[in-house]
Amino acid sequence: MSALNVNHTGNGSPAIEVSSLVCGYGDQTILRDVSFKVARGEIFFIVGGSGCGKSTLLRHLVGLNTPTGGSVRFLGSPFSEADAGTRRAQLRHFGMLFQGGALWSSLTLRQNVALPLEEYTSLKRREIEELSALKLGQVGLGGYEDYYPAEISGGMKKRAGLARALALDPEIVFFDEPSAGLDPVTSRKLDELIVEIRAMFGTTIVVVSHELASIYDIADRVIMLEKQAQGIIAEGSPRALATTSNDPRVKEFLTRGTGKVPLL
């Protein structure tokens, strides 16, 4: 659940502002000169073929890897260039859902969701348990609070991971391939959940994905990365890009190579 703007008094700065970001591992540069902005409350997709650097960009955005150049700002404040203490303070405003859920296997679902609350809040134990149950209930896992990750399915793990990502009511939630490994129905339900979270709390959502169904269904805007170009080759609404882009790479990706926008 995000910090909600009941009376939106945002100062107008974008939720995320990325300027000339250079990402890579060691000496190897994966992406160069990546710049984009994400507005508050936007559902923003980072798309592209396999191996184009989507997950790499996400890891650099949230500080899991350090960019070799450029800067990232969240809600108007510098992040990538900030000192470790400031970054840690900012991190509590983000939530992240990893590809496989990344639940801590030795903890129950309730304990998984409760851990960030125990770390960052001064709530009583009972309140933390209630909130954890609420979060799990919101992602449809009511009644599974005391199950261990090994006892639930892949889709449930993702939802539990989302409940944990939402534990601290973040203002921005990052999703790394939320549909990967899920059946179409579960995938669609997860998409609905993402839209619901945004509608309810005005959360900014950043999704890394190459699932066209999700992209067309819920994305407000996308950027498309390309391996050879080592950066962004297109930016805009997915349907507009699919119909109006002159770039054959964009067209091919967004129309599955058919030249027609899929009827999703």
Add this chain to the structure above:
Amino acid sequence: MSDNADQPQAHVTVQPGLEGCTVILAGVWRITATPPRWAEYVGEQKPDRLKVEMQAVQRWDSSLLLFLFEVQQWCRAHETQCDLEAVPAKVRTLLGQLVASHETSVPFDRSENFLTSFGLATQDAWKKVREIIAFVGECVISAWRLVRLPHKFRWRDCVDEMQQCGAMALPIVSLISFLVGLIMAYQAAVQLRQFGADIYVADLVGLSVVREMGPMMAAIVLAGRTGAAFAATLGNMKANEEIDALAALGISPVDFLVLPRIVALGLMMPLLALYANCVGIAGGMIVALGVLQIPPAAYWIETQSIIDLSDVNTGLFKALTFGLLIGLAGCLRGLQADRSAAGVGRAATSAVVTAILLIIVSDAFFAVAFNILGL
């Protein structure tokens, strides 16, 4: 974005009126800030009706829900009418979900009574015994396949493992064996010097190292080093479904993963034990020279006179057995590991404990058996 200290806080005002109290909520409500407590605001008041207003709230999150929940609970306990009509509908919806979670969230009881626990533990123990028997059986069948079809064996993997568990273990085996030889010689020197039997230090160290301590210390080092590595590797592969992928292709994980490791350990352990024997004797020789002033040549002649080939062979036979047991324990625990990070850790620990236990038990068995056979 700024830290909590810089942010406006949540405000609560309780205004008494003719028809009860009005609770006015305002400011910024953040879960990471210190939450307001209803008990502090209501004090001793016990109004018949409470009306909550939150028009002045700028931002809110779960902390506001928790506060409203606390207010509702208080109202219920004090038979006060709680009016949330002025609260936005989505807040009321979420509050309803919180109440529902509170009422339905009964912790799942995993505790069992004694008899059930005993029964489950017995079932579990029997299952493990069957798994061990099945695993050893599979390894025997796999070894038989290796004998029949040696070209099908993964020699390349086996050589890699031999390097890992043999050559790479030389430094630690050297250090441990040298120090064991040195310690034994010291202890022997103190006692034997009293009887003028200094030279027998060579006999004691030589025999003990060759028959017992050389193979045993090399085995314990490998149990900790290689047995744990086998379990962790296979456990991780299981967690990543790599072993399932082998099985799905019809490839036996024992042929592909287990046998090369066990063969590598079985070949390397006697060599390492032989090496440990030499280093242990060298450790004793240094103490003899430094403490008892026995020249190395005299020490060596005395050692040669007491050790015969059967002593070396029994030591090497033990080492071979220890190697196979370490390999079996490491691979079995790895394949039995739970599919999680904690499961891999437990498998590695269990592999070391099992291997050391098997080494000690089999060594005791050999001691009795060799005594009966006069070896």
